[in-house]
Amino acid sequence: MIGLRTFLAGMLLTTGGAYAEEFPVTVTDARAAQVTIDQEPQRVVALGAFASDVLTALGKEPVGITTYEGERPVYLGKDLGPATDLGDLTAPNLELMATLNPDLVVGMLRYNGPYEEEITEIADFLAFDIGGIDVSDKNIISLGTALGQSEKALKLNETFAGLRANFEEQTGKQDVSYLFIWNFYDSMYAYQDNLMSAELLSGLGATNLAGFNEDAETPDQAVKVLEVEDLLALDPDVLLMFSSHGSTIKGSAALKRLKAVKEGRAFSVGFQYSQPDGPIAREMVLREAASLLFPGLFQAPALPENARATVLKFAD
Amino acid sequence: MQTEKSSLLFECVLGASLLGLALVHLQLGPSETTPLETLAYLWQDNGSNVSFAIRELRLPRILCAITVGASLALSGFLIQVVTRNPLGDPGLTGVSAGATFGVAVIITYADPAAWLIISAGIAGGGLAASLTLLLARASGLQHIHLLLAGLSVAIFFMAATSMVMVVERASMQSLYFWMIGGFANKEWVEFNLLWPVALSGCLASFLMAPILGLLQLDDAVSTGLGLQSGLWRLTAAAVSVVLAAGSVAVAGPIGFIGFVAPHIVRKCCRSSSGNPVPIGKLLILIALTGGTLTLAADLVSITLGSFLHAPAGIVVVLVGGACFLALSRDSVRDFS
Amino acid sequence: MIRLLSPYVVIWPGLLVLTCLVSLKTGVTGASWADVLNSLSGDPSEQGHIIATYRLPRVIAGVIVGIHFALAGIIMQVVLRNPLADPTIFGISSGASLAVVCAMSVSIALFQADGALSVSTDYLPLIWIPYIAFAGAVCATVLVLLLALDRRTGLSFSPGKMVLSGIILGAMLNALVMVLVLSLSEARTELAILWLSGTLYARGLSHVWPIIPWTLAGLAGLLVLGGALNLLRCDPQTAQSLGVSLKWERLGLILVALLLAASAVSVSGPIGFVGLLVPHFARLFVPHSFSRQIWVAVYAGAILVVASDTAGRMIAVPIEVPVGVITGLIGAPAFAFLIRRQTKVS
Numbered sequence: 002m003i004g005l006r007t008f009l010a011g012m013l014l015t016t017g018g019a020y021a022e023e024f025p026v027t028v029t030d031a032r033a034a035q036v037t038i039d040q041e042p043q044r045v046v047a048l049g050a051f052a053s054d055v056l057t058a059l060g061k062e063p064v065g066i067t068t069y070e071g072e073r074p075v076y077l078g079k080d081l082g083p084a085t086d087l088g089d090l091t092a093p094n095l096e097l098m099a100t101l102n103p104d105l106v107v108g109m110l111r112y113n114g115p116y117e118e119e120i121t122e123i124a125d126f127l128a129f130d131i132g133g134i135d136v137s138d139k140n141i142i143s144l145g146t147a148l149g150q151s152e153k154a155l156k157l158n159e160t161f162a163g164l165r166a167n168f169e170e171q172t173g174k175q176d177v178s179y180l181f182i183w184n185f186y187d188s189m190y191a192y193q194d195n196l197m198s199a200e201l202l203s204g205l206g207a208t209n210l211a212g213f214n215e216d217a218e219t220p221d222q223a224v225k226v227l228e229v230e231d232l233l234a235l236d237p238d239v240l241l242m243f244s245s246h247g248s249t250i251k252g253s254a255a256l257k258r259l260k261a262v263k264e265g266r267a268f269s270v271g272f273q274y275s276q277p278d279g280p281i282a283r284e285m286v287l288r289e290a291a292s293l294l295f296p297g298l299f300q301a302p303a304l305p306e307n308a309r310a311t312v313l314k315f316a317d
Numbered sequence: 318m319q320t321e322k323s324s325l326l327f328e329c330v331l332g333a334s335l336l337g338l339a340l341v342h343l344q345l346g347p348s349e350t351t352p353l354e355t356l357a358y359l360w361q362d363n364g365s366n367v368s369f370a371i372r373e374l375r376l377p378r379i380l381c382a383i384t385v386g387a388s389l390a391l392s393g394f395l396i397q398v399v400t401r402n403p404l405g406d407p408g409l410t411g412v413s414a415g416a417t418f419g420v421a422v423i424i425t426y427a428d429p430a431a432w433l434i435i436s437a438g439i440a441g442g443g444l445a446a447s448l449t450l451l452l453a454r455a456s457g458l459q460h461i462h463l464l465l466a467g468l469s470v471a472i473f474f475m476a477a478t479s480m481v482m483v484v485e486r487a488s489m490q491s492l493y494f495w496m497i498g499g500f501a502n503k504e505w506v507e508f509n510l511l512w513p514v515a516l517s518g519c520l521a522s523f524l525m526a527p528i529l530g531l532l533q534l535d536d537a538v539s540t541g542l543g544l545q546s547g548l549w550r551l552t553a554a555a556v557s558v559v560l561a562a563g564s565v566a567v568a569g570p571i572g573f574i575g576f577v578a579p580h581i582v583r584k585c586c587r588s589s590s591g592n593p594v595p596i597g598k599l600l601i602l603i604a605l606t607g608g609t610l611t612l613a614a615d616l617v618s619i620t621l622g623s624f625l626h627a628p629a630g631i632v633v634v635l636v637g638g639a640c641f642l643a644l645s646r647d648s649v650r651d652f653s
Numbered sequence: 654m655i656r657l658l659s660p661y662v663v664i665w666p667g668l669l670v671l672t673c674l675v676s677l678k679t680g681v682t683g684a685s686w687a688d689v690l691n692s693l694s695g696d697p698s699e700q701g702h703i704i705a706t707y708r709l710p711r712v713i714a715g716v717i718v719g720i721h722f723a724l725a726g727i728i729m730q731v732v733l734r735n736p737l738a739d740p741t742i743f744g745i746s747s748g749a750s751l752a753v754v755c756a757m758s759v760s761i762a763l764f765q766a767d768g769a770l771s772v773s774t775d776y777l778p779l780i781w782i783p784y785i786a787f788a789g790a791v792c793a794t795v796l797v798l799l800l801a802l803d804r805r806t807g808l809s810f811s812p813g814k815m816v817l818s819g820i821i822l823g824a825m826l827n828a829l830v831m832v833l834v835l836s837l838s839e840a841r842t843e844l845a846i847l848w849l850s851g852t853l854y855a856r857g858l859s860h861v862w863p864i865i866p867w868t869l870a871g872l873a874g875l876l877v878l879g880g881a882l883n884l885l886r887c888d889p890q891t892a893q894s895l896g897v898s899l900k901w902e903r904l905g906l907i908l909v910a911l912l913l914a915a916s917a918v919s920v921s922g923p924i925g926f927v928g929l930l931v932p933h934f935a936r937l938f939v940p941h942s943f944s945r946q947i948w949v950a951v952y953a954g955a956i957l958v959v960a961s962d963t964a965g966r967m968i969a970v971p972i973e974v975p976v977g978v979i980t981g982l983i984g985a986p987a988f989a990f991l992i993r994r995q996t997k998v999s
Contacts, residue, residue, distance in 0.1 A: 071486035088971035089486060091843045092854050096707040097681045097971050115844060116855040122706060188501065226626070229502050230370045234347035254373055254504065258366065404817070408824075452989045461813045465737060465992055468820060469985040472925060476981025479850060483978065484969040497831060572824060626835040631828045638825035642800060642818060 008285065008303055026151075028143045031110045031130040032117070038125055041149040042105035046098055049090050050074040050272070051129055052107035054279020055144045059153055065101045067093050069272070070245065076273040076285060076308035099123045107144060111221070129278075132220045133200050137278040138162075157280045164284065165204060168291050168299070172206040177294050179207050179239040182227065183275055189232070195223030198277050201287050202241075207294045210235045229255040236260050239294050240267040242313060243275050262313065268293055271308035324594060327585040331602065335383070335609045342616050343375050374504060381503040381511060382615045382629065383608035385568045386578070388515045388560040390607020391522050391600065393575020395557035398529050399550045400453075402460050403580070407442075407561035408572035410463070411470030415445025416565035417496075418474040418481075425485050431510045435566045442562035445470050446554060498569030499628030500615045507567045514563030521556045522600055529553065530596040571611065571630045573637030578607035580644045610637075665952035672956045673716070676963040677708045681970050710857035714920060715959040715976070717861050717868060718853070719927060721917035723954025724871060726928025727935070727947060728910040731885050732903050735812040736995070739929030740790075740914035743819035746923035747826035748793020749786035749915045750849055754833050756785045757845065780863045782919040790915035794907065797822055851924040851977020853962050860920050867916040874909035875947075878902050883943055924977045926984025927954050933991045957983075 027037045047053040047063035053074055056063050062082035066073060067090040085101055087093040091112045098106065103124045110130040113120060120126045127147055129140040138158045145154020181198050183190045191211035192199040203209045217223040227235075233255055240261040261267040270289070273282035288302035289310055301309075343355050348367045350358065358368040359376070389407060396405030396412075407413045419441020423429050429437070452466035475496070522529070528549050564571065582602045586594045594602070614632040621627050677689045684700045692701035692709065722740060729738035740746050800818035801811055834845045847854065875882070881902035914928065935949040961979035968974050 068486065086971055088973070092847060092852075092973060094681060094971040094973065095855055096703060099703050099707060100682045112843065118859060119855045119857065226622070228374075229504070230346050230348075230374050233366045233370055233374075236366070254506075255369070258369060409820075448989075452993060461737075461816065462992055464816065464820070466989060468742070469988045469992070472981050473985030476978050476985065479978045480968075480974060480982065483972060483974050486972060625832055627832045631832055634824055634828040638821045638828070641821050 008281070008305075024149065026146050026149070028127065028147045030127045030143060031140070032114065032128050034128075036125055036127055036147070038105065038147050040104070042103075042125075042147065044101065044103045044105075045148070046087070046101060046103040046106045046124070047084070048087070048093055048106065048108035048113050050077075050276045050282065051109070051131075051140065051278045052144070053077055053084075054281050055107075055141055055154075056148070058157060058280040059145060059148055059150050061148065064103055065093075065098055072272075074272060074276075074282075076271055076282060076305060078305045078308075095119055095123070105147065107147075130220075131197065131276065131278055133195065133197055134165075134204075134283075136220075137197055137283060140278065141280055161280065161284060161287075165201075165287065168205055168287065171298055172291070172295055175206055175295065177207045177239060178210050178237045179241065179294060180210050180227075180232070180235060180237045181241045181270075181274060182232075182243070183224070184242050184244045189227040189229075190224040191227050193217070193223040193225060195220050197283065198274050198286055198290075201277065201283065202290050202294065205287075205291055205294060207239070210237050232256070233258060238264075238266065240313070241270045241274065241290070241293065241310070242268070243270050243272065245275070256313075256315070265312055266293070267313040268310040269313050270310045271304070273308060324586045324598075327582075328602065331605050331609060335605060335612070338609065338612045338616060339379050339383075342379050342612060342619075343371055345616070345619055346370055346375060377505045377508045378500050378503045378615070379612060381508050381567060382500050382612045384508070384511055384515045385500075385564040385571065386574055386607040386609070386611025387604035388511075388518060388564045388607075389571060389574040389611070390578035390603045391519060392557040392560035392564075393607075394579040394600070394603050395522060395529070395553045395560070396575065397579060398532050399554045399557065400450075400463055401533070402463050404460060404464060404576060406573060406576035407557070407565075408471070408570060408575065410467035411445040411449045411474060412442045412558055412561045413565050413570040413572070414471040414474035414478075415448075416442035416562040417570050418478045419444075419562070420566050421478045422481055425481055425487070431506075435510060435514055435563055438562035438566035439559055441474070442558045442565065443555070445474055446558045450554065496570065497628050498565070498571035498630030498633075499618065500568060501628065503568070511563055511567045514559060518556050518560035518563065519604065522553075522560075523597060525549070525553060525556070526597045526600055529600075569630055572634045573641055574607050574611055574633060577637045577640045577644065578610060579603050580640075581610075582606050584644070665949055669716070669952045669956050669959075672959050672963075673712050676712050676715075676959050677704050679963050679967060680704075680708055681966070710861070711853050711962065712959055713858065714853055714856040714861050715962050716955040717864065718917045718921045718924065719955035719958030720951050721864075721868065721871070721913040721954075722924060722927035722958070723931040723950045724875065724947070725910040725914035725917070726930075726954075727932040727950045728875070728882065728906050728913075729928070730932050731882055732906045732910070733812070733815060734885075735815055736933070737812070737816050737929065739926070740910075740918070741923050741925040742816065742823065742929060744793045744797050744823035744826055745790045745911065745914050746918050746925075747823040747830065748789040748791075748796075749918040750789070750923055751826045751830050751833075752785050752789025752792075753782055753919065754830050754845055754849075755789075756781075758833055758836075783864055783867055783916040786919040787912060787915040790911045790918070791908075793822065793826060794911055847975065848922040850975040851922040851980070852973070852975035853921055853958075854973055854975070856920060864916040864920055867912055871909050871913040871916075874905065874912075878906050878909065879944075879947075882906060886943060922975075922977060924958060924980050926980050926988060927957055930984055930987055930991070931957060 024041055025037050025039045027035055029035055044064045045052075045056060045061065046065040047056055048067045050069065053063055053066055054077065057077050063084045065087045066084040067087050069090055085097065087097055090109065093113070095116070106120050106124045106126045108120065108126065108128050110128040114128050117126055117128065127144065129144070130136070141154050141157055142151065145151050145157070179202060181192045181202065183192065193211045194200055194203050194209050194213035195217050199209050199211070211225045214223040236259055238261060240259060256262050256267070259267065273285050277283045277286045285302065285304055285308065288299070289304060292299040292301040293310060340352055340355070343359070344350050344352060348370065350367060350371070355371060358371045362368050362372055392412070393406045396407065396410055397403055399405075416438040419437040419439070420434055423434060423437035427433070449463070449467045449470045452470070453463040532546060532549060532553065561575070582599065586599075586602065611629065611633065614636065615629040617632045618627055618629040674689060677692065678684050678686060680703075682700070682703065684704055688698060688700040689704060691698050692704035694701070697705050725740050726738065729740070729743070730736055797815060797819045800822070801815035830849065834849070885903065917924070931950045931954045932946070934953050935946040938949055939945040957980065958976060961983065962976040965974040965976050965979045
């Protein structure tokens with residue numbers, strides 16, 4: 002866990018409520034709902050990685066969290082504290098949630114939105130959704146304000162914007178092509194530039210071969226289903242892959258023909274790439290991806306071991 | 318004479334469509350090629366990615382589709398013979414669901430070798446088949462009872478698969494992965510897993526061909542011929558399970574091929590004089606028909622792929638189901 | 654007086670109440686019987702509050718849904734003269750599901766054209782869903798009946814063909830549902846799949862209220878047509894000789910059954926086997942009195958769903974196993990047992 006601590010220290014965060022906020026505050030979430038929070042929330046339930054991430058970045062421990070495929074967000078390590086496991090993000094155990102006596106529940110609109118009525122009965126409910134960098138900024142401010150730390154949240158965003166600008170300057174728009182793939186058994190989905198991971202990487206000056214999806218009505222439609230052969234035809238310089246459900250990577254014979262694999266530039270990356278909206282995740286992704294895309298220019302950041310990218314290995 | 322003519326026509330159409338579909342399938346992909354180029358690449362590997370795609374990606378996928386289709390078709394036919402029921406199908410008798418369960422369990426709880434996956438599939442399929450047959454035996458394998466027994470066994474194993482997935486916290490999507498079959502990204506690895514099982518199943522059915530012919534007759538007749546019909550029916554059922562389970566382990570559950578293929582063959586080769594097609598030839602035709610249908614379904618799935626996500630398993634259910642409803646009119650005339 | 658004292662009048666409601674109480678007591682956090690009683694009072698304790706807020710509405714939803722499926726099953730079995738009729742087997746649930754998933758996709762498309770940011774409106778209004786499900790169920794049933802229509806003998810349906818076409822059509826409709834679900838965005842895939850497996854997760858009074866009128870309408874329809882239903886149990890000739898054609902009554906009863914099944918599907922998604930098993934179960938217990946069979950079925954349906962849901966909540970805490978999965982696991986062997994029993998009797 003030293004990795005995460007070092008990383009957090011690098012994010013120039015001071016712990017402790019240095020910026021006292023005046024409560025009540027009113028924030029707007031992704032439902033466009035105005036939620037008024039009367040007192041500084043002490044017991045927060047975090048449904049999904051984004052909420053856990055923001056809480057950790059702001060130095061708070063959630064009382065309840067959800068898992069994704071049975072796992073806590075590993076990149077946050079033990080800093081999440083002894084939070085109660087509420088089950089799967091798509092159907093958190095409401096009864097258990099109620100017994101935690103939370104005063105704020107932070108969830109994901111797409112999964113928890115349909116049950117907002119039930120959640121609102123337990124506590125104030127804020128629902129956020131994934132999107133690009135601007136959405137992430139907005140959500141961090143909203144949640145930060147709700148937690149009484151709007152200035153700190155603002156600072157997180159400013160620091161991150163500065164970091165991105167700095168990185169972009171250093172790369173000087175070199176021509177590197179890449180693909181970020183979410184792999185699930187036989188299926189491969191390439192993230193398009195509408196999604197934040199790709200937006201971050203493309204923002205560094207690299208070219209996403211999956212492109213931008215003009216027709217996507219919601220960000221999560223901005224994926225391209227790839228078959229192994231498409232991968233061969235695209236042949237990116239750098240390949241980043243997140244394998245969900247612990248599935249092994251398929252199609253080794255074909256993948257070994259890829260430029261990226263031959264040159265050792267194909268990587269298996271951590272969970273944070275699939276949901277990089279939180280302040281910790283996005284900075285991890287930016288820093289690590291920069292070091293993977295432009296190895297001469299950037300050092301690999303110190304990340305917790307199981308969040309670190311490794312060179313892609315094949316079963317045989 | 319009539320028989321031979323209609324059957325010859327059917328054979329020609331079948332062969333031509335199988336080859337044609339395979340050729341079209343071979344050309345489809347991100348980098349399109351002309352038929353001649355495709356054949357040239359098949360003949361000789363020039364080291365390019367296109368050549369690799371055709372030889373190492375498209376070809377095994379096609380072979381997988383054909384083999385799975387042929388296996389399922391033969392499996393269905395064997396079930397039909399064993400149960401003397403024209404509605405036999407690995408899906409409808411719970412075999413596919415049982416095999417899915419076996420494969421899902423072993424993949425969830427272990428990191429198994431390839432042969433273990435297939436074995437788990439066979440074990441699950443065998444368990445399901447035994448349950449179905451045991452349940453329906455009480456009624457002397459009457460059509461409706463076999464159907465219902467198969468259905469309840471299938472629903473049970475589907476529910477059990479869901480249970481494993483939910484308890485093990487796989488996401489709901491991975492559940493669907495186990496409920497729909499398809500051929501996306503199937504390569505030589507899968508084909509190498511599949512062909513020994515499929516081949517031994519096919520060989521076993523061909524070796525049993527004369528006996529299968531007898532089994533189709535009355536129990537009284539076959540016993541009169543000195544046949545230990547109980548034992549042979551059991552053997553045929555086992556072969557049928559192996560064929561279906563191998564397919565399921567590789568491609569997931571794909572429904573209705575086992576019913577539709579034998580039916581089409583019987584219908585197209587039906588003679589006016591009433592002479593039955595020789596059983597060996599019947600088996601070959603059924604396997605080829607199953608392969609052709611499945612390949613066509615995969616082709617449809619690829620073509621639809623750009624705007625609808627419909628794996629071959631779904632295409633087969635939709636088209637096969639329609640065929641089933643149309644074809645079963647005749648076979649269920651006495652089905653009440 | 655005698656009827657009132659009959660064991661069936663006491664035992665079954667008693668069993669249902671007991672099941673509900675056990676379901677109220679059972680949960681991820683322990684509760685005592687005192688908590689359960691306390692929760693029903695006006696001023697609940699903390700445990701009592703949780704029971705009243707989470708378990709009670711869910712139990713009520715389970716009871717209503719169970720009653721719907723059970724009544725739908727018993728009506729269909731009698732009217733179609735088919736002991737195997739069941740909303741889930743006959744493709745009715747699949748039809749309702751397809752309609753609802755279609756409507757979900759359409760509502761997403763409509764919402765997108767709007768371009769508004771208030772994403773919460775893109776979920777279908779709850780009150781609409783029963784109607785949409787009903788339309789889907791009617792279409793699927795008409796198809797199944799058309800396919801099973803025996804043209805040689807006029808307006809009669811072959812039970813075997815009905816089962817066969819129901820199963821096949823159900824599989825096809827489910828395949829279409831999958832295409833739609835897989836082509837929706839990933840987030841909706843998860844939600845739709847959860848719904849399709851039949852779940853009472855987060856179901857409460859707000860979900861049950863929209864279908865209460867349907868329950869009442871269904872029960873009223875059953876009262877009005879109850880006599881006809883009883884007559885239909887006889888063979889067609891006897892019914893005819895009694896001077897009733899019963900054509901309209903049959904149609905009316907089928908609509909009542911569809912209404913009940915579709916509205917239940919709209920709340921919980923398809924929960925298999927309840928409509929199929931429960932009437933058989935009732936026949937096993939009260940073979941001679943049809944009116945009692947109906948009541949036993951009503952109670953048994955509610956008990957089955959509530960008990961399955963309770964089990965589903967407790968098997969893999971904190972994960973909840975959908976109730977449809979549990980009824981599938983219990984229902985399939987029970988059904989197999991019934992088939993065997995029937996074949997032995999006949």
